[in-house]
Amino acid sequence: KQEVTQIPAALSVPEGENLVLNCSFTDSAIYNLQWFRQDPGKGLTSLLLIQSSQREQTSGRLNASLDKSSGRSTLYIAASQPGDSATYLCAAGDRGSTLGRLYFGRGTQLTVWP
Amino acid sequence: NAGVMQNPRHLVRRRGQEARLRCSPMKGHSHVYWYRQLPEEGLKFMVYLQKENIIDESGMPKERFSAEFPKEGPSILRIQQVVRGDSAAYFCASSPPSGSRDTQYFGPGTRLTVL
Numbered sequence: 001k002q003e004v005t006q007i008p009a010a011l012s013v014p015e016g017e018n019l020v021l022n023c024s025f026t027d028s029a030i031y032n033l034q035w036f037r038q039d040p041g042k043g044l045t046s047l048l049l050i051q052s053s054q055r056e057q058t059s060g061r062l063n064a065s066l067d068k069s070s071g072r073s074t075l076y077i078a079a080s081q082p083g084d085s086a087t088y089l090c091a092a093g094d095r096g097s098t099l100g101r102l103y104f105g106r107g108t109q110l111t112v113w114p
Numbered sequence: 115n116a117g118v119m120q121n122p123r124h125l126v127r128r129r130g131q132e133a134r135l136r137c138s139p140m141k142g143h144s145h146v147y148w149y150r151q152l153p154e155e156g157l158k159f160m161v162y163l164q165k166e167n168i169i170d171e172s173g174m175p176k177e178r179f180s181a182e183f184p185k186e187g188p189s190i191l192r193i194q195q196v197v198r199g200d201s202a203a204y205f206c207a208s209s210p211p212s213g214s215r216d217t218q219y220f221g222p223g224t225r226l227t228v229l
Contacts, residue, residue, distance in 0.1 A: 034217055043205060044220035089157070100147065101170060102218065104157040
């Protein structure tokens with residue numbers, strides 16, 4: 001059974017810092033890896049999707065990498081801003097008979113202070 | 115193009131009552147997924163449906179829970195005889211006909227409180 005772990009659980013940094021959020025998964029046979037953002041009381045917003053054949057994806061100040069062999073993904077946030085404060089969730093997309101299912105980590109709660 | 119819609123946003127039920135949660139996928143999306151987020155826990159997959167078909171319900175409790183996605187209308191997650199442990203945020207997501215190759219777009223969730 002796939003287990004997804006995210007560290008750190010919480011992170012508090014001053015504005016302008018570059019950040020790395022970590023995600024690890026136990027079963028490397030994934031279909032894709034997604035990063036989401038969740039604001040308090042809100043739904044999830046998709047940030048980046050990396051297919052299993054890809055190594056990284058970039059969108060603006062965000063860059064996500066995927067190393068299937070080691071079971072790891074990182075989300076890099078450049079020049080952090082207070083508006084980046086949210087919980088960041090990593091999700092591994094299953095393949096095989098349960099294709100379509102996402103396995104989520106518990107998230108990293110990020111606070112960026114001015 | 116409106117996003118994934120869920121209603122109600124908040125639902126309060128007493129133990130033993132039924133809860134019905136609705137999800138309207140994004141226009142053109144034919145795949146729907148339901149996830150549950152218990153307090154202090156991550157999101158857990160419950161069920162994956164396509165129009166009129168349940169594809170994977172292995173994450174759904176065997177009793178009291180059911181889901182459907184009819185040909186017309188929203189997807190419904192139904193919880194019978196609710197208990198306090200059912201209190202959680204229930205999220206629906208949808209994806210295009212190509213299904214699991216694409217990102218899943220999430221709704222705002224329904225927060226169920228069982229008194």
